[in-house]
Amino acid sequence: MNNFYQLKVSKINQLTPDAVEITFSISEEVKDIFRFQAGQYVTIKHEINGEDIRRSYSLCSNPNSTNISIGVKRIENGKMSTFLTRELEVGNYLSVMPPLGSFVLNGDRVVGICAGSGITPILSMMKTEVSDFVLIYGNKKRDSAMFLDDINKMSVKSYFSYSRENVPNCFHGRVNNDVLKEIHRSINFLEFDYFYLCGPNEMISNVEEYLLSINVPKNKILFEKFTSDDIIQDSEELSLDEVVTSDVTVIIDGDEFEYQLSSDAETILDSAMEEGADLPFSCKGAVCCVCKAKVIEGKVKMKQNFSLSEEEVDEGYILTCQSHPITEKVVVDYDEI
Ligand code: FES
Structure with missing residues (x-):
């Protein structure tokens, strides 16, 4: 079950100064094992300074393409993301676990709401045959936004929001209630089948709260939190009634x-x-x-x-x-x- 496969890096595409798209060749022998649904992720294992590091990254490629790709944004002090964005080279092999995850695309009319590297699973969904897809994508600045060129070439209704600069025809600020209210004026969210949220916890909580407040049913709101968290804080205490x-x-x-x-x-x-x-x-x-x-x-x-x-x-x-x-x-x- 805990199987990792050695996959060859066939392409590294620099997306922003801190983010890359990494493409792996998928050979005939592992083609079925690495078949995936838009929204799923793979786990990469690599030894860094003697430590076995594992991180999960959402697939950003079209599920029907012959190879698979992930998008990785470097997180400060993130061991794996620093290795993948700065040291990895084309031709290297990495240990990759086959795709997993239940954050998968359903429905014909879909809204993807994401921030930062949360775009990766959403991009994979946008590349599939969905009849009506609306993207709401937040970033700090334009030059830190991953996959902007790809998105602009797609026939998807897209709204962009930048928190640290004013960009013509884009929202200024984080993806929050005000941004969503404004978009809801031009498209009726209640006509959509599913909402896919991916990004920092705070964004997900705010967006979920807003959607519930306009009566979007809870079961139509799906989210994925891990893509932005390269470092997990383990601060919770376990409370036990008795020790057995x-x-x-x-x-x-x-x-x-x-x-x-x-x-x-x-x-x-x-x-x-x-x-x-x-x-x-x-x-x-x-x-x-x-x-x-x-x-x-x-x-x-x-x-x-x-x-x-x-x-x-x-x-x-x-x-x-x-x-x-x-x-x-x-x-x-x-x-x-
Ligand atoms: S290892 Fe990720 S939830 Fe347990």
């Missing part, structure tokens, strides 16, 4: 790993990897969902969860990078997803 020592069983690819774990010790993901399990993970920050598994016996407590829906949690799905056992026996199955 649990008999934990972790199942992956039919193999079982059994060990004891206290609820105030490491997470299920980290502890099982110490036991020798080869488990999938990427952000370790509750956003990418790569470490998802199902609890089939007992209970766990998650420290944070930014990616599983309430329904998934009710069905027993967990983010193992955030989970601690709280019953005397816990069985977690990675094969049940």
